Amino acid sequence: xxxxxxxxxxxxxxxxxxxxxxxxxxxxxxxxxxxxxxxxxxxxxxxxxxxxxxxxxxxxxxxxxxxxxxxxxxxxxxxxxxxxxxxxxxxxxxxxxxxxxxxxxxxxxxxxxxxxxxxxxxxxxxxxxxxxxxxxxxxxxxxxxxxxxxxxxxxxxxxxxxxxxxxxxxxxxxxxxxxxxxxxxxxxxxxxxxxxxxxxxxxxxxxxxxxxxxxxxxxxxxxxxxxxxxxxxxxxxxxxxxxxxxxxxxxxxxxxxxxxxxxxxxxxxxxxxxxxxxxxxxxxxxxxxxxxxxxxxxxxxxxxxxxxxxxxxxxxxxxxxxxxxxxxxxxxxxxxxxxxxxxxxxxxxxxxxxxxxxxxxxxxxxxxxxxxxxxxx
Numbered sequence: 001x002x003x004x005x006x007x008x009x010x011x012x013x014x015x016x017x018x019x020x021x022x023x024x025x026x027x028x029x030x031x032x033x034x035x036x037x038x039x040x041x042x043x044x045x046x047x048x049x050x051x052x053x054x055x056x057x058x059x060x061x062x063x064x065x066x067x068x069x070x071x072x073x074x075x076x077x078x079x080x081x082x083x084x085x086x087x088x089x090x091x092x093x094x095x096x097x098x099x100x101x102x103x104x105x106x107x108x109x110x111x112x113x114x115x116x117x118x119x120x121x122x123x124x125x126x127x128x129x130x131x132x133x134x135x136x137x138x139x140x141x142x143x144x145x146x147x148x149x150x151x152x153x154x155x156x157x158x159x160x161x162x163x164x165x166x167x168x169x170x171x172x173x174x175x176x177x178x179x180x181x182x183x184x185x186x187x188x189x190x191x192x193x194x195x196x197x198x199x200x201x202x203x204x205x206x207x208x209x210x211x212x213x214x215x216x217x218x219x220x221x222x223x224x225x226x227x228x229x230x231x232x233x234x235x236x237x238x239x240x241x242x243x244x245x246x247x248x249x250x251x252x253x254x255x256x257x258x259x260x261x262x263x264x265x266x267x268x269x270x271x272x273x274x275x276x277x278x279x280x281x282x283x284x285x286x287x288x289x290x291x292x293x294x295x296x297x298x299x300x301x302x303x304x305x306x307x308x309x310x311x312x313x314x315x316x317x318x319x320x321x322x323x324x325x326x327x328x329x330x331x332x333x334x335x336x337x338x339x340x341x342x343x344x345x346x347x348x349x350x351x352x353x354x355x356x357x358x359x360x361x362x363x364x365x366x367x368x369x370x371x372x373x374x375x376x377x
Contacts, residue, residue: 055317071286073126082197086117096133121234146217263292
């Protein structure tokens with residue numbers, strides 16, 4: 001009977017050891033999984049699972065200026081000190097989802113519910129196309145638009161009108177959609193001025209009701225924050241630039257210039273650039289395209305302006321910090337998620353062992369233990 005008790009005690013010890021071993025393995029596994037989850041979020045693992053990543057370096061700043069990469073198109077997002085927002089253009093229709101996602105994430109990040117202003121500088125598809133998706137998914141309060149009428153609006157115009165009527169389906173659709181959504185539609189024109197929490201937004205052009213080409217309708221906007229100025233020119237051509245020089249002269253000097261017409265030589269005349277003399281010149285352009293033109297690039301180099309192109313930088317953001325212009329691209333994860341996953345897998349393998357044989361190794365028994373087992377048999 002004594003031998004039987006000894007044998008039971010040995011078995012109990014084995015079971016206890018097995019139980020303790022299982023608890024340790026499970027505990028270690030839970031620890032590694034928790035560690036992975038923490039590292040995943042702290043090190044930006046979600047970066048790999050988002051179709052569109054926004055620049056969050058200046059999150060919470062009073063003034064933010066985001067240049068959204070939509071290749072050969074314009075898309076510029078502003079946040080002003082009074083927490084109001086403005087999107088200037090929205091790229092081609094095929095980039096609508098990117099624009100919509102970027103704006104949605106940005107509003108959520110800044111705890112905002114709506115886009116206060118959407119400026120459609122002119123009716124070209126590479127500036128307005130993405131607004132279709134945006135209007136269907138984001139609440140927009142006010143829209144500044146060119147004085148180019150849609151086919152539906154033309155029905156109510158007098159027969160002797162001299163206004164431009166759009167024959168572009170996407171522009172017509174966007175304006176009709178904006179009306180259906182209840183957006184406040186305003187024609188862009190010289191003299192419009194907004195004071196948004198101490199940040200001044202001025203429309204310098206268009207000055208006329210009618211132009212022969214759509215690019216001339218481009219809303220030219222000067223944004224002033226603290227002592228810094230940003231000049232946005234849409235696709236305004238050389239004729240408009242000359243008009244601006246004659247009207248405003250040295251007032252056009254700005255720290256940041258959104259280069260006209262994606263760097264085409266139909267814009268950015270030498271005299272215009274020499275007056276502005278921007279510290280930074282922003283080029284909204286795609287890779288492997290004819291634009292920007294080398295002549296424009298050379299003119300920008302001649303005035304010692306630093307060129308920031310979406311073709312090279314992708315999306316990026318700017319702000320004014322300590323009265324200086326600073327900018328940042330998208331923040332990539334500080335630690336590669338692939339390394340985190342690999343380390344986790346290795347840790348779990350080491351925790352549970354790498355043997356695939358389910359049989360446990362035989363225990364090494366003492367001489368007395370062997371005697372007990374033999375006697376029992």
